[in-house]
Amino acid sequence: MIPGAVHRFLWTEGLIAVRFLFENVMQTLLILAGIAGGVAVIVFITALITGLQANVIERTLGTQAHVRILPLDEVNYQPPPADDAMILLLDSPRAQRLRSISNWQAVRDMLDAAPDVQAVSPVVSGPALARRGTARASVSLVGIDPQRYQQIIAIAPSLVAGRFAVGDGHALVGTELARTLGLGLGDKLRLDAGDDRIAVVDVAGIFELGVRELDARFVYLDLKQTQTLLDLPGGVTVIDTTVDDIFTADRVAARLARLSGLRAESWMETNGQLLNALRSQSLTTQMIRVFVGISVAFGIASVLAVSVVQHTREIGILRAMGSSRKQVLRVFLVQGGLLGLLGSAIGAGIGWALVQAFNTFGPGLFFIPVPLALIPFAMVIACLTGVLASALPARRAARLDPAVAIRYV
Amino acid sequence: MSDPASRAVVLRLRAVSKTYHIATPQEHEVLHGIDLQLASGELAALVGPSGSGKSTLLNLIGLLDTPTSGELYLLEHPTRSMDDAARTRLRNEAIGFVFQFHHLIPAFSVLENVLMPLILRHGKPGADDIEQAQSLLADVGLAGFGAKKPSQISGGEQQRVAIARALVTRPALLLADEPTGNLDTQSADRIFELFQQVNSRFQCAVLVVTHDNSLAARCSRILNLVDGRFQSSVSASDRP
Numbered sequence: 001m002i003p004g005a006v007h008r009f010l011w012t013e014g015l016i017a018v019r020f021l022f023e024n025v026m027q028t029l030l031i032l033a034g035i036a037g038g039v040a041v042i043v044f045i046t047a048l049i050t051g052l053q054a055n056v057i058e059r060t061l062g063t064q065a066h067v068r069i070l071p072l073d074e075v076n077y078q079p080p081p082a083d084d085a086m087i088l089l090l091d092s093p094r095a096q097r098l099r100s101i102s103n104w105q106a107v108r109d110m111l112d113a114a115p116d117v118q119a120v121s122p123v124v125s126g127p128a129l130a131r132r133g134t135a136r137a138s139v140s141l142v143g144i145d146p147q148r149y150q151q152i153i154a155i156a157p158s159l160v161a162g163r164f165a166v167g168d169g170h171a172l173v174g175t176e177l178a179r180t181l182g183l184g185l186g187d188k189l190r191l192d193a194g195d196d197r198i199a200v201v202d203v204a205g206i207f208e209l210g211v212r213e214l215d216a217r218f219v220y221l222d223l224k225q226t227q228t229l230l231d232l233p234g235g236v237t238v239i240d241t242t243v244d245d246i247f248t249a250d251r252v253a254a255r256l257a258r259l260s261g262l263r264a265e266s267w268m269e270t271n272g273q274l275l276n277a278l279r280s281q282s283l284t285t286q287m288i289r290v291f292v293g294i295s296v297a298f299g300i301a302s303v304l305a306v307s308v309v310q311h312t313r314e315i316g317i318l319r320a321m322g323s324s325r326k327q328v329l330r331v332f333l334v335q336g337g338l339l340g341l342l343g344s345a346i347g348a349g350i351g352w353a354l355v356q357a358f359n360t361f362g363p364g365l366f367f368i369p370v371p372l373a374l375i376p377f378a379m380v381i382a383c384l385t386g387v388l389a390s391a392l393p394a395r396r397a398a399r400l401d402p403a404v405a406i407r408y409v
Numbered sequence: 410m411s412d413p414a415s416r417a418v419v420l421r422l423r424a425v426s427k428t429y430h431i432a433t434p435q436e437h438e439v440l441h442g443i444d445l446q447l448a449s450g451e452l453a454a455l456v457g458p459s460g461s462g463k464s465t466l467l468n469l470i471g472l473l474d475t476p477t478s479g480e481l482y483l484l485e486h487p488t489r490s491m492d493d494a495a496r497t498r499l500r501n502e503a504i505g506f507v508f509q510f511h512h513l514i515p516a517f518s519v520l521e522n523v524l525m526p527l528i529l530r531h532g533k534p535g536a537d538d539i540e541q542a543q544s545l546l547a548d549v550g551l552a553g554f555g556a557k558k559p560s561q562i563s564g565g566e567q568q569r570v571a572i573a574r575a576l577v578t579r580p581a582l583l584l585a586d587e588p589t590g591n592l593d594t595q596s597a598d599r600i601f602e603l604f605q606q607v608n609s610r611f612q613c614a615v616l617v618v619t620h621d622n623s624l625a626a627r628c629s630r631i632l633n634l635v636d637g638r639f640q641s642s643v644s645a646s647d648r649p
Contacts, residue, residue, distance in 0.1 A: 011532040011533050012528050012529060012532050012533075015528065016516075019514075020515035020516060023515065024517065025517040057628075117523075137467070182632060241615075305611070312514075313512065314514050316512075317508075317512045317514060318514075318525070319473070319530065320471065320473060320500070320506045320508075321501065321506065321525055321526045321529055321574070322497055322499075322500050322501020322502070322526055322530060322578075323497070323529045324493065324494055324497040324498075324528050325493055325494075325497075326494075393639065401471040401473075401474075402473045403474050404514065405469040406508065
């Protein structure tokens with residue numbers, strides 16, 4: 001009846017606690033149901049929100065780099081004023097022409113060696129017009145090093161047709177663009193980057209990243225061809241990187257900016273709204289958890305307070321037979337702990353079942369994984385909550401005057 | 410029976426008083442300078458009208474309460490300044506309680522109830538503990554009742570279980586508070602006989618609080634408490 005792991009000195013307290021709990025089965029079952037309900041809500045909502053957030057982040061970061069290294073913006077030179085001179089300045093901002101990161105190979109090597117950075121991929125990217133017959137669409141050319149770029153955004157798994165091939169006049173286009181221009185595998189696509197820089201490429205694969213904008217605009221080519229089209233021979237316009245911990249991306253970006261002397265943009269900066277939403281959601285979840293936890297704790301405390309009154313005479317007898325105050329205290333602490341443990345085990349089971357039901361019969365928009373650590377964690381927390389909640393009733397029980405308690409009717 | 414003077418003193422009270430603090434400055438002294446000595450093998454009856462302080466005295470002797478002044482020695486240990494843990498230990502080792510309403514714990518079986526003082530002392534009972542508890546149950550005429558719940562046996566039987574429980578630690582002092590008060594004459598008679606047997610067999614000191622004068626008369630000593638003072642302490646040998 002008592003788990004073997006319970007320390008020997010708790011044997012007596014455990015025995016008495018279990019018997020007291022079994023004595024009033026209905027009362028025990030009701031509070032167990034209360035605890036189980038609370039824990040089920042906590043487990044389900046935690047798994048749901050964790051799953052949802054992981055899904056949102058995965059979808060967002062699945063199609064973009066964590067940190068992008070960009071050339072510094074070009075600014076107008078302002079000569080220092082002469083002594084006693086007053087400056088009246090009318091400054092029109094400069095047009096930011098497409099330009100390469102100077103000495104990008106050195107920057108790439110520096111990034112390769114940087115800690116916290118997982119993958120590094122130089123990219124050259126710029127605008128162009130795509131034409132097939134009379135149909136036209138504005139596109140974004142992305143020239144990539146296939147091996148490196150695959151580690152930033154996995155295109156190969158997103159292919160819906162064809163194969164992952166760039167270079168030798170091959171290109172990858174998105175499903176939306178393919179639809180607009182009526183492109184199929186092997187079809188020719190004419191790319192016009194302006195100033196008579198034109199290339200005709202074969203469609204080798206059609207991808208679907210799941211973001212409409214990208215599927216409608218991105219055309220993947222190899223580095224060299226894109227450099228030629230965009231008139232940036234040997235240059236790259238951006239270096240994409242991924243980092244070990246996505247939530248430190250802003251700090252890593254700041255560090256990389258200082259190291260490289262370039263501009264570094266983290267996904268957290270470019271997705272501020274999303275991050276804000278995720279944080280608010282986490283806060284809400286946290287509040288639900290805390291308040292459900294408090295309700296459960298009060299439930300345990302009130303049931304044990306009743307139990308102390310119900311067992312007043314027995315406590316008196318136990319004290320008369322040589323039970324110490326501490327022993328009586330522990331009897332009720334153990335009851336709280338057992339209620340928490342048992343209730344949370346049931347609740348975790350229910351929560352897990354709810355998640356499975358959601359995954360099986362739910363809207364199917366995303367899959368909720370139940371983190372393995374969540375259930376033991378919830379049980380440990382519930383057990384501790386039980387012990388804490390029982391502290392007050394237990395103290396009252398321990399302080400009962402045995403001479404009075406024994407005559408309590 | 411050997412001479413009481415040669416036997417070990419189990420309990421000694423020296424000028425013990427108990428005052429209840431009702432409300433400042435109202436105080437109510439229930440016991441006034443009680444002196445008492447009880448040796449092993451003695452069977453004493455504590456009699457007196459309601460409100461005379463019998464229960465208070467029993468609580469003091471049972472270490473459930475502390476005297477306001479005076480000193481109470483149990484097995485020669487002065488007890489007034491002991492902390493709760495030490496008093497609890499001494500209570501567990503030296504005292505057996507039998508209450509008027511038998512006070513078994515309903516959640517435990519008869520055998521577990523008998524074992525309870527040992528369980529409280531050192532956790533899981535050993536085979537010899539269980540054997541001893543069973544032989545005590547047999548001694549009180551309840552062999553084979555071990556697995557029953559207290560609610561499944563009669564009042565007299567419950568009181569016998571309570572006596573077996575009080576004896577399981579082989580206490581030097583057995584305290585009984587109106588042990589027969591709740592029983593019919595026949596059962597009461599048998600319970601009292603049991604006390605006499607226990608007293609002579611285990612040689613423990615027994616103090617029985619009772620209202621029943623005929624039962625008190627069968628004790629070796631009668632302590633008559635009136636208004637918090639012993640009126641007369643009659644030894645059986647002094648009686649005609």
